[in-house]
Amino acid sequence: xxxxxxxxxxxxxxxxxxxxxxxxxxxxxxxxxxxxxxxxxxxxxxxxxxxxxxxxxxxxxxxxxxxxxxxxxxxxxxxxxxxxxxxxxxxxxxxxxxxxxxxxxxxxxxxxxxxxxxxxxxxxxxxxxxxxxxxxxxxxxxxxxxxxxxxxxxxxxxxxxxxxxxxxxxxxxxxxxxxxxxxxxxxxxxxxxxxxxxxxxxxxxxxxxxxxxxxxxxxxxxxxxxxxxxxxxxxxxxxxxxxxxxxxxxxxxxxxxxxxxxxxxxxxxxxxxxxxxxxxxxxxxxxxxxxxxxxxxxxxxxxxxxxxxxxxxxxxxxxxxxxxxxx
Numbered sequence: 001x002x003x004x005x006x007x008x009x010x011x012x013x014x015x016x017x018x019x020x021x022x023x024x025x026x027x028x029x030x031x032x033x034x035x036x037x038x039x040x041x042x043x044x045x046x047x048x049x050x051x052x053x054x055x056x057x058x059x060x061x062x063x064x065x066x067x068x069x070x071x072x073x074x075x076x077x078x079x080x081x082x083x084x085x086x087x088x089x090x091x092x093x094x095x096x097x098x099x100x101x102x103x104x105x106x107x108x109x110x111x112x113x114x115x116x117x118x119x120x121x122x123x124x125x126x127x128x129x130x131x132x133x134x135x136x137x138x139x140x141x142x143x144x145x146x147x148x149x150x151x152x153x154x155x156x157x158x159x160x161x162x163x164x165x166x167x168x169x170x171x172x173x174x175x176x177x178x179x180x181x182x183x184x185x186x187x188x189x190x191x192x193x194x195x196x197x198x199x200x201x202x203x204x205x206x207x208x209x210x211x212x213x214x215x216x217x218x219x220x221x222x223x224x225x226x227x228x229x230x231x232x233x234x235x236x237x238x239x240x241x242x243x244x245x246x247x248x249x250x251x252x253x254x255x256x257x258x259x260x261x262x263x264x265x266x267x268x269x270x271x272x273x274x275x276x277x278x279x280x281x282x283x284x285x286x287x288x289x290x291x292x293x294x295x296x297x298x299x300x301x302x303x304x305x306x307x308x309x310x311x312x313x314x315x316x317x318x319x320x321x322x323x324x325x326x327x
Contacts, residue, residue, distance in 0.1 A: 150206060
């Protein structure tokens, strides 16, 4: 009698290594592929039972190439790179792991704020050039400034609490939360316009949806204080990048800290390279600790689905899910 074939898990190489052993010990075969390189994925999906895609766009074609696919486990919180209607139609579960990188993103957002406010990169550059302190490097403090948080979920509420610890006045906009959650985060609930107008620091912590796409555009940037700083560690499509470059060029706002871009990596570097912008390659949530938690969450959800059980944090609603079908 032929031994049963191992179920195959296809994952990106951004996945944290120890979880590979965890799944192999459970009897699964793990295939590691480079992130964002579509051709190897399209080839391997023919035998895949589970996919941990990293930032790879998971379109209908990729899903249709995988007749045995049971689950796509997002490597972290975001899943806007996965075609949910196609997954529903094909009976494929899509999961995420909420909260695994909240601390990492919140701390990174404050790293951008402090670096911009105190001009730390410019000071470092001055020292590396053999110079010394100059008045234009002094910068300003966070204490007493107004921090506006758009999106008071796990990350936004953590940002709010850190802002309070810095002695900042925190305003927050999130139409989906009760007043108690604002109080617990130390923030005052305001409208989006009020948050934008009053902000010394405006930080974005919303998912990318039809409602939030290009939520910060020319109109909103014109409403901001000229000495305000914009921080985006959420999703690139939330900000109109062309409008932001124009606002930076014309002095509409003082600066921006940008970790995410509408196209990643960006082919147009006008925002990333702008002298009033500090940019990073979508790394806010990728501390070593967060990567471990993200990978652990994905591994647990995959193992659960491949055992024929419903995993936690399913974000779609397939009417006839494959994980319940007899193979």
